[in-house]
Amino acid sequence: MRTMTFKVFRYDPDDGRDPHFQTFAVETVKGMTLLEALYWIMENKDPSFAFRSSCREANCGSCAMHINGSYGLACRTQVENLKPPITIRPLAHLQVLKDLVVDMKPFFDNFKAIKPYLIPGEDPPEKEYYQSVEDRKKIDHHVDCIMCGSCYGSCPVAYGDPKYLGPHALLKALRFVDDSRDGAADERLAMVASEFGVFRCHTIFNCQLVCPKDLNPTGAISKLKNKIVVKKFPFMKIFVKT
Amino acid sequence: MRIRYVFKGTKEELKLNPNVGTFSWFLHRITGLLLLFYLFTHMWVLGSANKGAEAFNQRLSAVQTPLFHFLEIGLILVIFYHMVNGLSITLMDFANISSKHKSLVVAVVLVFAVLAIVSLSVMLPRIFAPHVPTGGLA
Structure with missing residues (x-):
């Protein structure tokens, strides 16, 4: 004792x-x-x-x-x-x-803004949606987020701008963009490319440091940035890694 | 009010998140503001060329004082920090190497140190050398 x-x-x-x-x-x-x-x-x-x-x-x-x-x-x-x-x-x-x-309401409002549910692009299949092992591995990391709010608390950008979506919401956005069953990748990318989305991130790495689940929201945000850039300027594919 | 709010919060953020990322973000902002201030001073000096050679020489000699030479050292360091840190963030995004944050920080410090040492070794002897007026345009 x-x-x-x-x-x-x-x-x-x-x-x-x-x-x-x-x-x-x-x-x-x-x-x-x-x-x-x-x-x-x-x-x-x-x-x-x-x-x-x-x-x-x-x-x-x-x-x-x-x-x-x-x-x-x-x-x-x-x-x-x-x-x-x-x-x-x-x-x-x-x-x-x-x-x-x-009060976690603004935190979860930001989360809801990225439409955190599957939006299938085609009609539902007769049985379940098929996802290959490789495709599942792409989202392995992001599904572990437990929405604790550590990253949001540690993000200085979230202080200056309450409308900023935050690392938690952007990480989850990538989780759905990378999901092979999801059909609304373009819609989601357009959403996070807004004024309060990925480009507001200052790459401070606090979210990555504090995450109790050892996830990488900073990496998720940079991946989303690259995807948006390649969508707008396809020639950028040779410079960036998506 | 909004600016005061942001500045007050920055202090708090540094206190609550004493991480290398927070400090480099803070320095990046401060050096960015200093560079903006320098840009206007720079244009103020160069802009006088529109009024003829005489005016330009006069204004240029106003900033050829020991004080400004001393500030030039700061300017070089500010430019290098802002440049190296900005490039590292760009590289981090483009190459998707966010998981190697620590190595990136070490690389930034090393590149900054090399650039600073090389440039200071050129600048310092010139600053302490007696001032020789070059005569300017006239």
Whole structure:
């Protein structure tokens, strides 16, 4: 057992106080995750402490937050790997509702804007859609995104421009563009080539660094850029890699 | 107000994401603004050529002072940083090598260092040498 200091962001719109940090001394045990430590605070110190969580195994993406200088999932962060005082903040670029809970609506609105569902180009086949192993491998990477919001929080472009689609939405856009069963690639490319799409990305690489699933939204955005460029100027095929 | 909002946020972004990418993005923006400022100064000097040789020589000699020679060192570094970083981003996009970000950063630093050392080794002796008026156009 080891006592560690936690500095946690607190904000309650009802109590009239400004946002502030509150310090807690948490008794940690070996193998304790950050999420368990947050639950410990809620159960033993302050029952009004609010945060989001669900699956506890890095599958639902609810518990993404800013932990000691980087974004990540609380449930897959070991407390003993963190340097005290452990500073916890909510996700940036989204409005704080209470403590570590943010309003994810703009985040999911951006996601919906890229039409995140299959739009088949032809009539549905009699049985299921066929996809070869090679074609499936093309989207292997992108389907793993759990929509936790770490990339969106870490993206400085999302701060300056709330209309920017964000790394999560653009990664998912590539997931459908690369899908052999999808027939709306042109429509999607036109959508992400807009003012608030891929060309707003400044290639800062924060999204790639923080992604808890080790995905590469920066690479997805550059791939989309190349696809758009080749669609508009076919001769560019010799210069860019799509 | 909007500009103030963006600048305030940039400070916060640097604090919350202390990554190499955030710093290079910040430097790229700052050097871009400095280059814009330089561009106008540059045109202000060159534009005087429209008013004849006399005016041009006069304005050119105004920027041939030790202060401006010192600023020229900064200008060279600003140009090289903006150029090398911009080229690396273009290369990253075109060749789709985003997974090799760390190697790219190392390459940017190395190329920047080589360019800076070569150009400074040419510039510094000239700056500290006594100023010889060339006479200009007249």
